[in-house]
Amino acid sequence: MQWFKPLGSSLKIERLANAVKDSLWQANCPLCKRPADGILCKDCDRQITAYQAREFLQKDNPISLEIPLYSWGIYDGALKRAIAACKYENHPEIMEAIAVKIADTWQRSAHTKTKNLQKASVIPIPLHANKLKSRGFNQAEILARRFCDLTTMPLKPQLLQRVKETKAQMQTNSKQEREQNLSHAFAVPSNQKSNHRNVILFDDIYTTGVTIREAIATLSDSNIAVRGVIVLARPQFTNN
Template identity: 70%
Template sequence: MQWFIRLANTINDSLWQANCPLCKRPTDGILCKDCDRQITAYQSPNFLQIDYPISPETPLYSWGIYDGALKRAIAACKYDNHPEIMAAIAIKIAETWKRSPDAQFLKKSFKKSLVIPIPLHPNKLKSRGFNQAEILARHFCKSANLPCNSQLLQRTKDTKAQMQTKTKQEREANLAKAFIVPSNRHSHQRDVILFDDIYTTGATIREAIATLAASNITVQGVIVLSRPQFKNY
């Protein structure tokens, strides 16, 4: 709950100070209209990433393109301690989810799905103070009216950032057995949606899917805030 109190305080502070965390200009909301517009310019033309499913059965949905103002906003959240930015963007993802042409199908098939954010290792959580994927997932779920569980999947291995790995083998070895489903956390819920901030190689997501599958939990789809605009990574 530490991150939640911190987030609430940060939101309070930013409302009281009424300064945009990205450009420091006064604003009525979390982000100023100009930064909000610049971020929205990096919204992906399609929410469903048809060219890049996780597997034939597991669709990938990405709200935006990991570039420009959106990339800078994610960096400001993570490295300049502005979790409130993710809270603001999560509302955009929920709006896209609700308006998506796939919405009816999505709502029907994911009706009872539990949303699980990709967890951080406790060491990283302690140093950063919050998990940006969890903030995104919680605010998304609140707006999209879906249940969220950030305890079902836990990270046991303090892996290096996937972007620091060079080969596919190195990435897979880095992530092997990175997650567990704690035995006391088993849920009756069998269908889940994974949620993360950035999708690059998919190795993290695949490892999480494999860990959940070993506990008979099926990932019905993956939603991310952003993915880079390139193919065959």
């Protein structure tokens, strides 16, 4: 039984190596810092899912009757904290995890099967180059990219640029100031102008809709038709 001993010790070494590998590769949950099997731990994932909106298609049509708004969640509680942790504590991987939920909801929804939507390209709302540099990533683009991977829809971030540095909309005091702040914030690059097509805009949060409206107007000037808008979350609205 000469062979038994070396085999036994090599198995032990293998197990030890796996344990070391697991502890090196298993990143903790970015929200609670506890060990997680996926990006998020099961507990945080559950807490986020608790803020999934009852209706994906927003029945109050806040943009217009022609342009549907889809919001996966309600901007509150664990979902609001997860978005803040992504943006301000440098955890873009949180958006990767949540994009899977949005893609799943999109694919299950009965309201997303129209030809205009199914054939559309997806444009994430861009950040200004300076903002992108300081944050290091655009959370809307991370969401949209993963969403497109999963739904096989084409991602076209190059169709829209943010050409004006704007204040955070929360720092503006009036509707007029918000509109002024975003006015001419976007542009379609001249080499993209001949591409007439249907698009869907993608953003992380929908609040007043001023950003989305400005982007729609800019794209429309270049004959690019926005057929729908998908966001991760919007504050709760009452539809009665």
